[in-house]
Amino acid sequence: MRYLRMLFLSIFLLTGTNGWCQELYVATDPASNMPAKSLGFRLNYKGMESPSRIMGRYQAEVRAGLTKKLMVMGAFSFSDYYQLKTQFEGVQLGMQYRLFSKDRVHRHLRGALWARYSHSLNPQHLSDLNFSGDHSGISLGGTLTQLIHKVAFSTTIGWSNVYYTQRESGFDQGNTITGSLSIGGLAYPLKYSSSFKKTNVNLYAEMLGGWNSGYEGVIGLHPIQNGHWLDLQPAIQFIFNSQTRLDLAYRFELDANVRRMGPNMVMFRLEHLLFKAW
Amino acid sequence: MLFLAVLSSQAQTMTSATLQISGLTCSMCQKSTYKALLSLPFVKSIETDLAKAKFILQFKTDVAVDPDLISKEVEDAGFAIAGLTIAVSMPKVSIEKDQHLKIGQRWYHFVNSAGKTVEGVVNLQFIDKHFVEDSQFLVYSNKTDYGCYKTGKMAACCHSGDQPSGRIYHVTL
Numbered sequence: 001m002r003y004l005r006m007l008f009l010s011i012f013l014l015t016g017t018n019g020w021c022q023e024l025y026v027a028t029d030p031a032s033n034m035p036a037k038s039l040g041f042r043l044n045y046k047g048m049e050s051p052s053r054i055m056g057r058y059q060a061e062v063r064a065g066l067t068k069k070l071m072v073m074g075a076f077s078f079s080d081y082y083q084l085k086t087q088f089e090g091v092q093l094g095m096q097y098r099l100f101s102k103d104r105v106h107r108h109l110r111g112a113l114w115a116r117y118s119h120s121l122n123p124q125h126l127s128d129l130n131f132s133g134d135h136s137g138i139s140l141g142g143t144l145t146q147l148i149h150k151v152a153f154s155t156t157i158g159w160s161n162v163y164y165t166q167r168e169s170g171f172d173q174g175n176t177i178t179g180s181l182s183i184g185g186l187a188y189p190l191k192y193s194s195s196f197k198k199t200n201v202n203l204y205a206e207m208l209g210g211w212n213s214g215y216e217g218v219i220g221l222h223p224i225q226n227g228h229w230l231d232l233q234p235a236i237q238f239i240f241n242s243q244t245r246l247d248l249a250y251r252f253e254l255d256a257n258v259r260r261m262g263p264n265m266v267m268f269r270l271e272h273l274l275f276k277a278w
Numbered sequence: 279m280l281f282l283a284v285l286s287s288q289a290q291t292m293t294s295a296t297l298q299i300s301g302l303t304c305s306m307c308q309k310s311t312y313k314a315l316l317s318l319p320f321v322k323s324i325e326t327d328l329a330k331a332k333f334i335l336q337f338k339t340d341v342a343v344d345p346d347l348i349s350k351e352v353e354d355a356g357f358a359i360a361g362l363t364i365a366v367s368m369p370k371v372s373i374e375k376d377q378h379l380k381i382g383q384r385w386y387h388f389v390n391s392a393g394k395t396v397e398g399v400v401n402l403q404f405i406d407k408h409f410v411e412d413s414q415f416l417v418y419s420n421k422t423d424y425g426c427y428k429t430g431k432m433a434a435c436c437h438s439g440d441q442p443s444g445r446i447y448h449v450t451l
Binding site for chain 1: 298300305308310311313317329331357358360411412413
């Protein structure tokens with residue numbers, strides 16, 4: 001109930017701010033693809049605190065809207081999560097296909113299917129499946145994005161499976177179902193500007209979770225079954241010149257019983273878009 | 279009863295357009311649409327009303343305007359046209375029911391406009407598929423018996439003899 005209250009509070013705050021919804025979510029992609037013939041260059045940083053140090057992951061990503069329906073992305077990452085020195089840890093590939101788009105002036109519903117592939121050189125002993133460097137495997141899923149009144153909601157559901165490049169004993173991820181619910185809104189300017197140059201500030205709240213009924217592991221002396229995790233990730237986003245965005249986000253763990261790198265995480269992202277790139 | 283008329287003119291007849299776009303939710307979306315429209319060879323300049331998701335296009339005088347390319351660019355950017363009005367230079371003409379008219383190089387089919395007389399620069403609202411929302415397309419479909427509305431192509435419904443075939447734009451006043 002506490003989580004639902006937080007979610008509804010976020011919705012309330014976002015609906016109160018303005019008449020423009022935003023769906024450039026930080027943790028997930030909306031069902032709306034990139035425009036055809038556009039390129040996006042992303043630099044992502046994910047940092048967290050361990051008992052002894054601050055650890056960071058750096059990811060460079062290129063995304064392209066090949067057609068109005070098909071978007072592809074490729075990335076590679078470095079981190080010092082698993083050793084003291086920052087080193088190359090793997091590549092991530094993905095694609096998203098826009099299934100349908102029902103657009104009206106102040107309302108839209110869009111659906112997309114996506115696939116992700118990740119290859120990681122890291123020892124895979126974490127169980128909150130993510131394809132940003134910790135795991136090797138595939139993830140398949142779909143996204144629905146709906147603009148209702150003044151808020152854009154987006155929900156994803158996915159199935160993930162990992163294979164092990166370096167497996168540590170005692171953990172079996174098996175199949176994992178992941179899901180998310182994201183909302184976003186424009187916080188500044190309050191009245192929509194007539195200039196593309198005006199900096200926009202957007203606020204987001206995203207709930208991110210995973211569930212694995214086949215999960216078996218041991219944390220300390222406790223055997224764990226039915227692995228799950230649930231996070232809340234609020235974010236603030238600055239859009240400069242309608243072409244460059246800076247995202248700042250913080251992930252809070254609401255509930256989890258699986259082994260993960262850390263409960264909380266800070267995230268920065270810088271992305272520059274080129275429209276009509278070819 | 280069908281009225282076909284050819285108003286011959288080689289000059290550019292379309293001077294500007296007002297475009298209402300649906301699905302735009304952020305300034306990045308708008309900029310991508312703006313850049314896409316600006317890349318069209320016949321677009322001279324674009325004014326934007328971001329709050330209303332409207333774009334006002336001024337056309338070049340020496341390059342033929344292709345409304346289908348406008349909708350293609352908007353859709354490639356990930357959005358859809360909810361309304362398109364183009365200012366077209368017309369001689370004096372009284373519009374009959376389902377009048378077919380050639381202005382410049384293009385054929386127009388006037389829907390739901392019978393009895394009106396026009397002259398000079400006239401704002402024509404384009405109502406073909408891809409120029410209006412789907413629900414509006416259905417409404418107009420019920421207002422004309424002409425099969426050409428569904429396809430946007432001249433067909434047997436438009437002429438019985440040796441009239442030209444090809445693209446015909448459905449417009450209303």
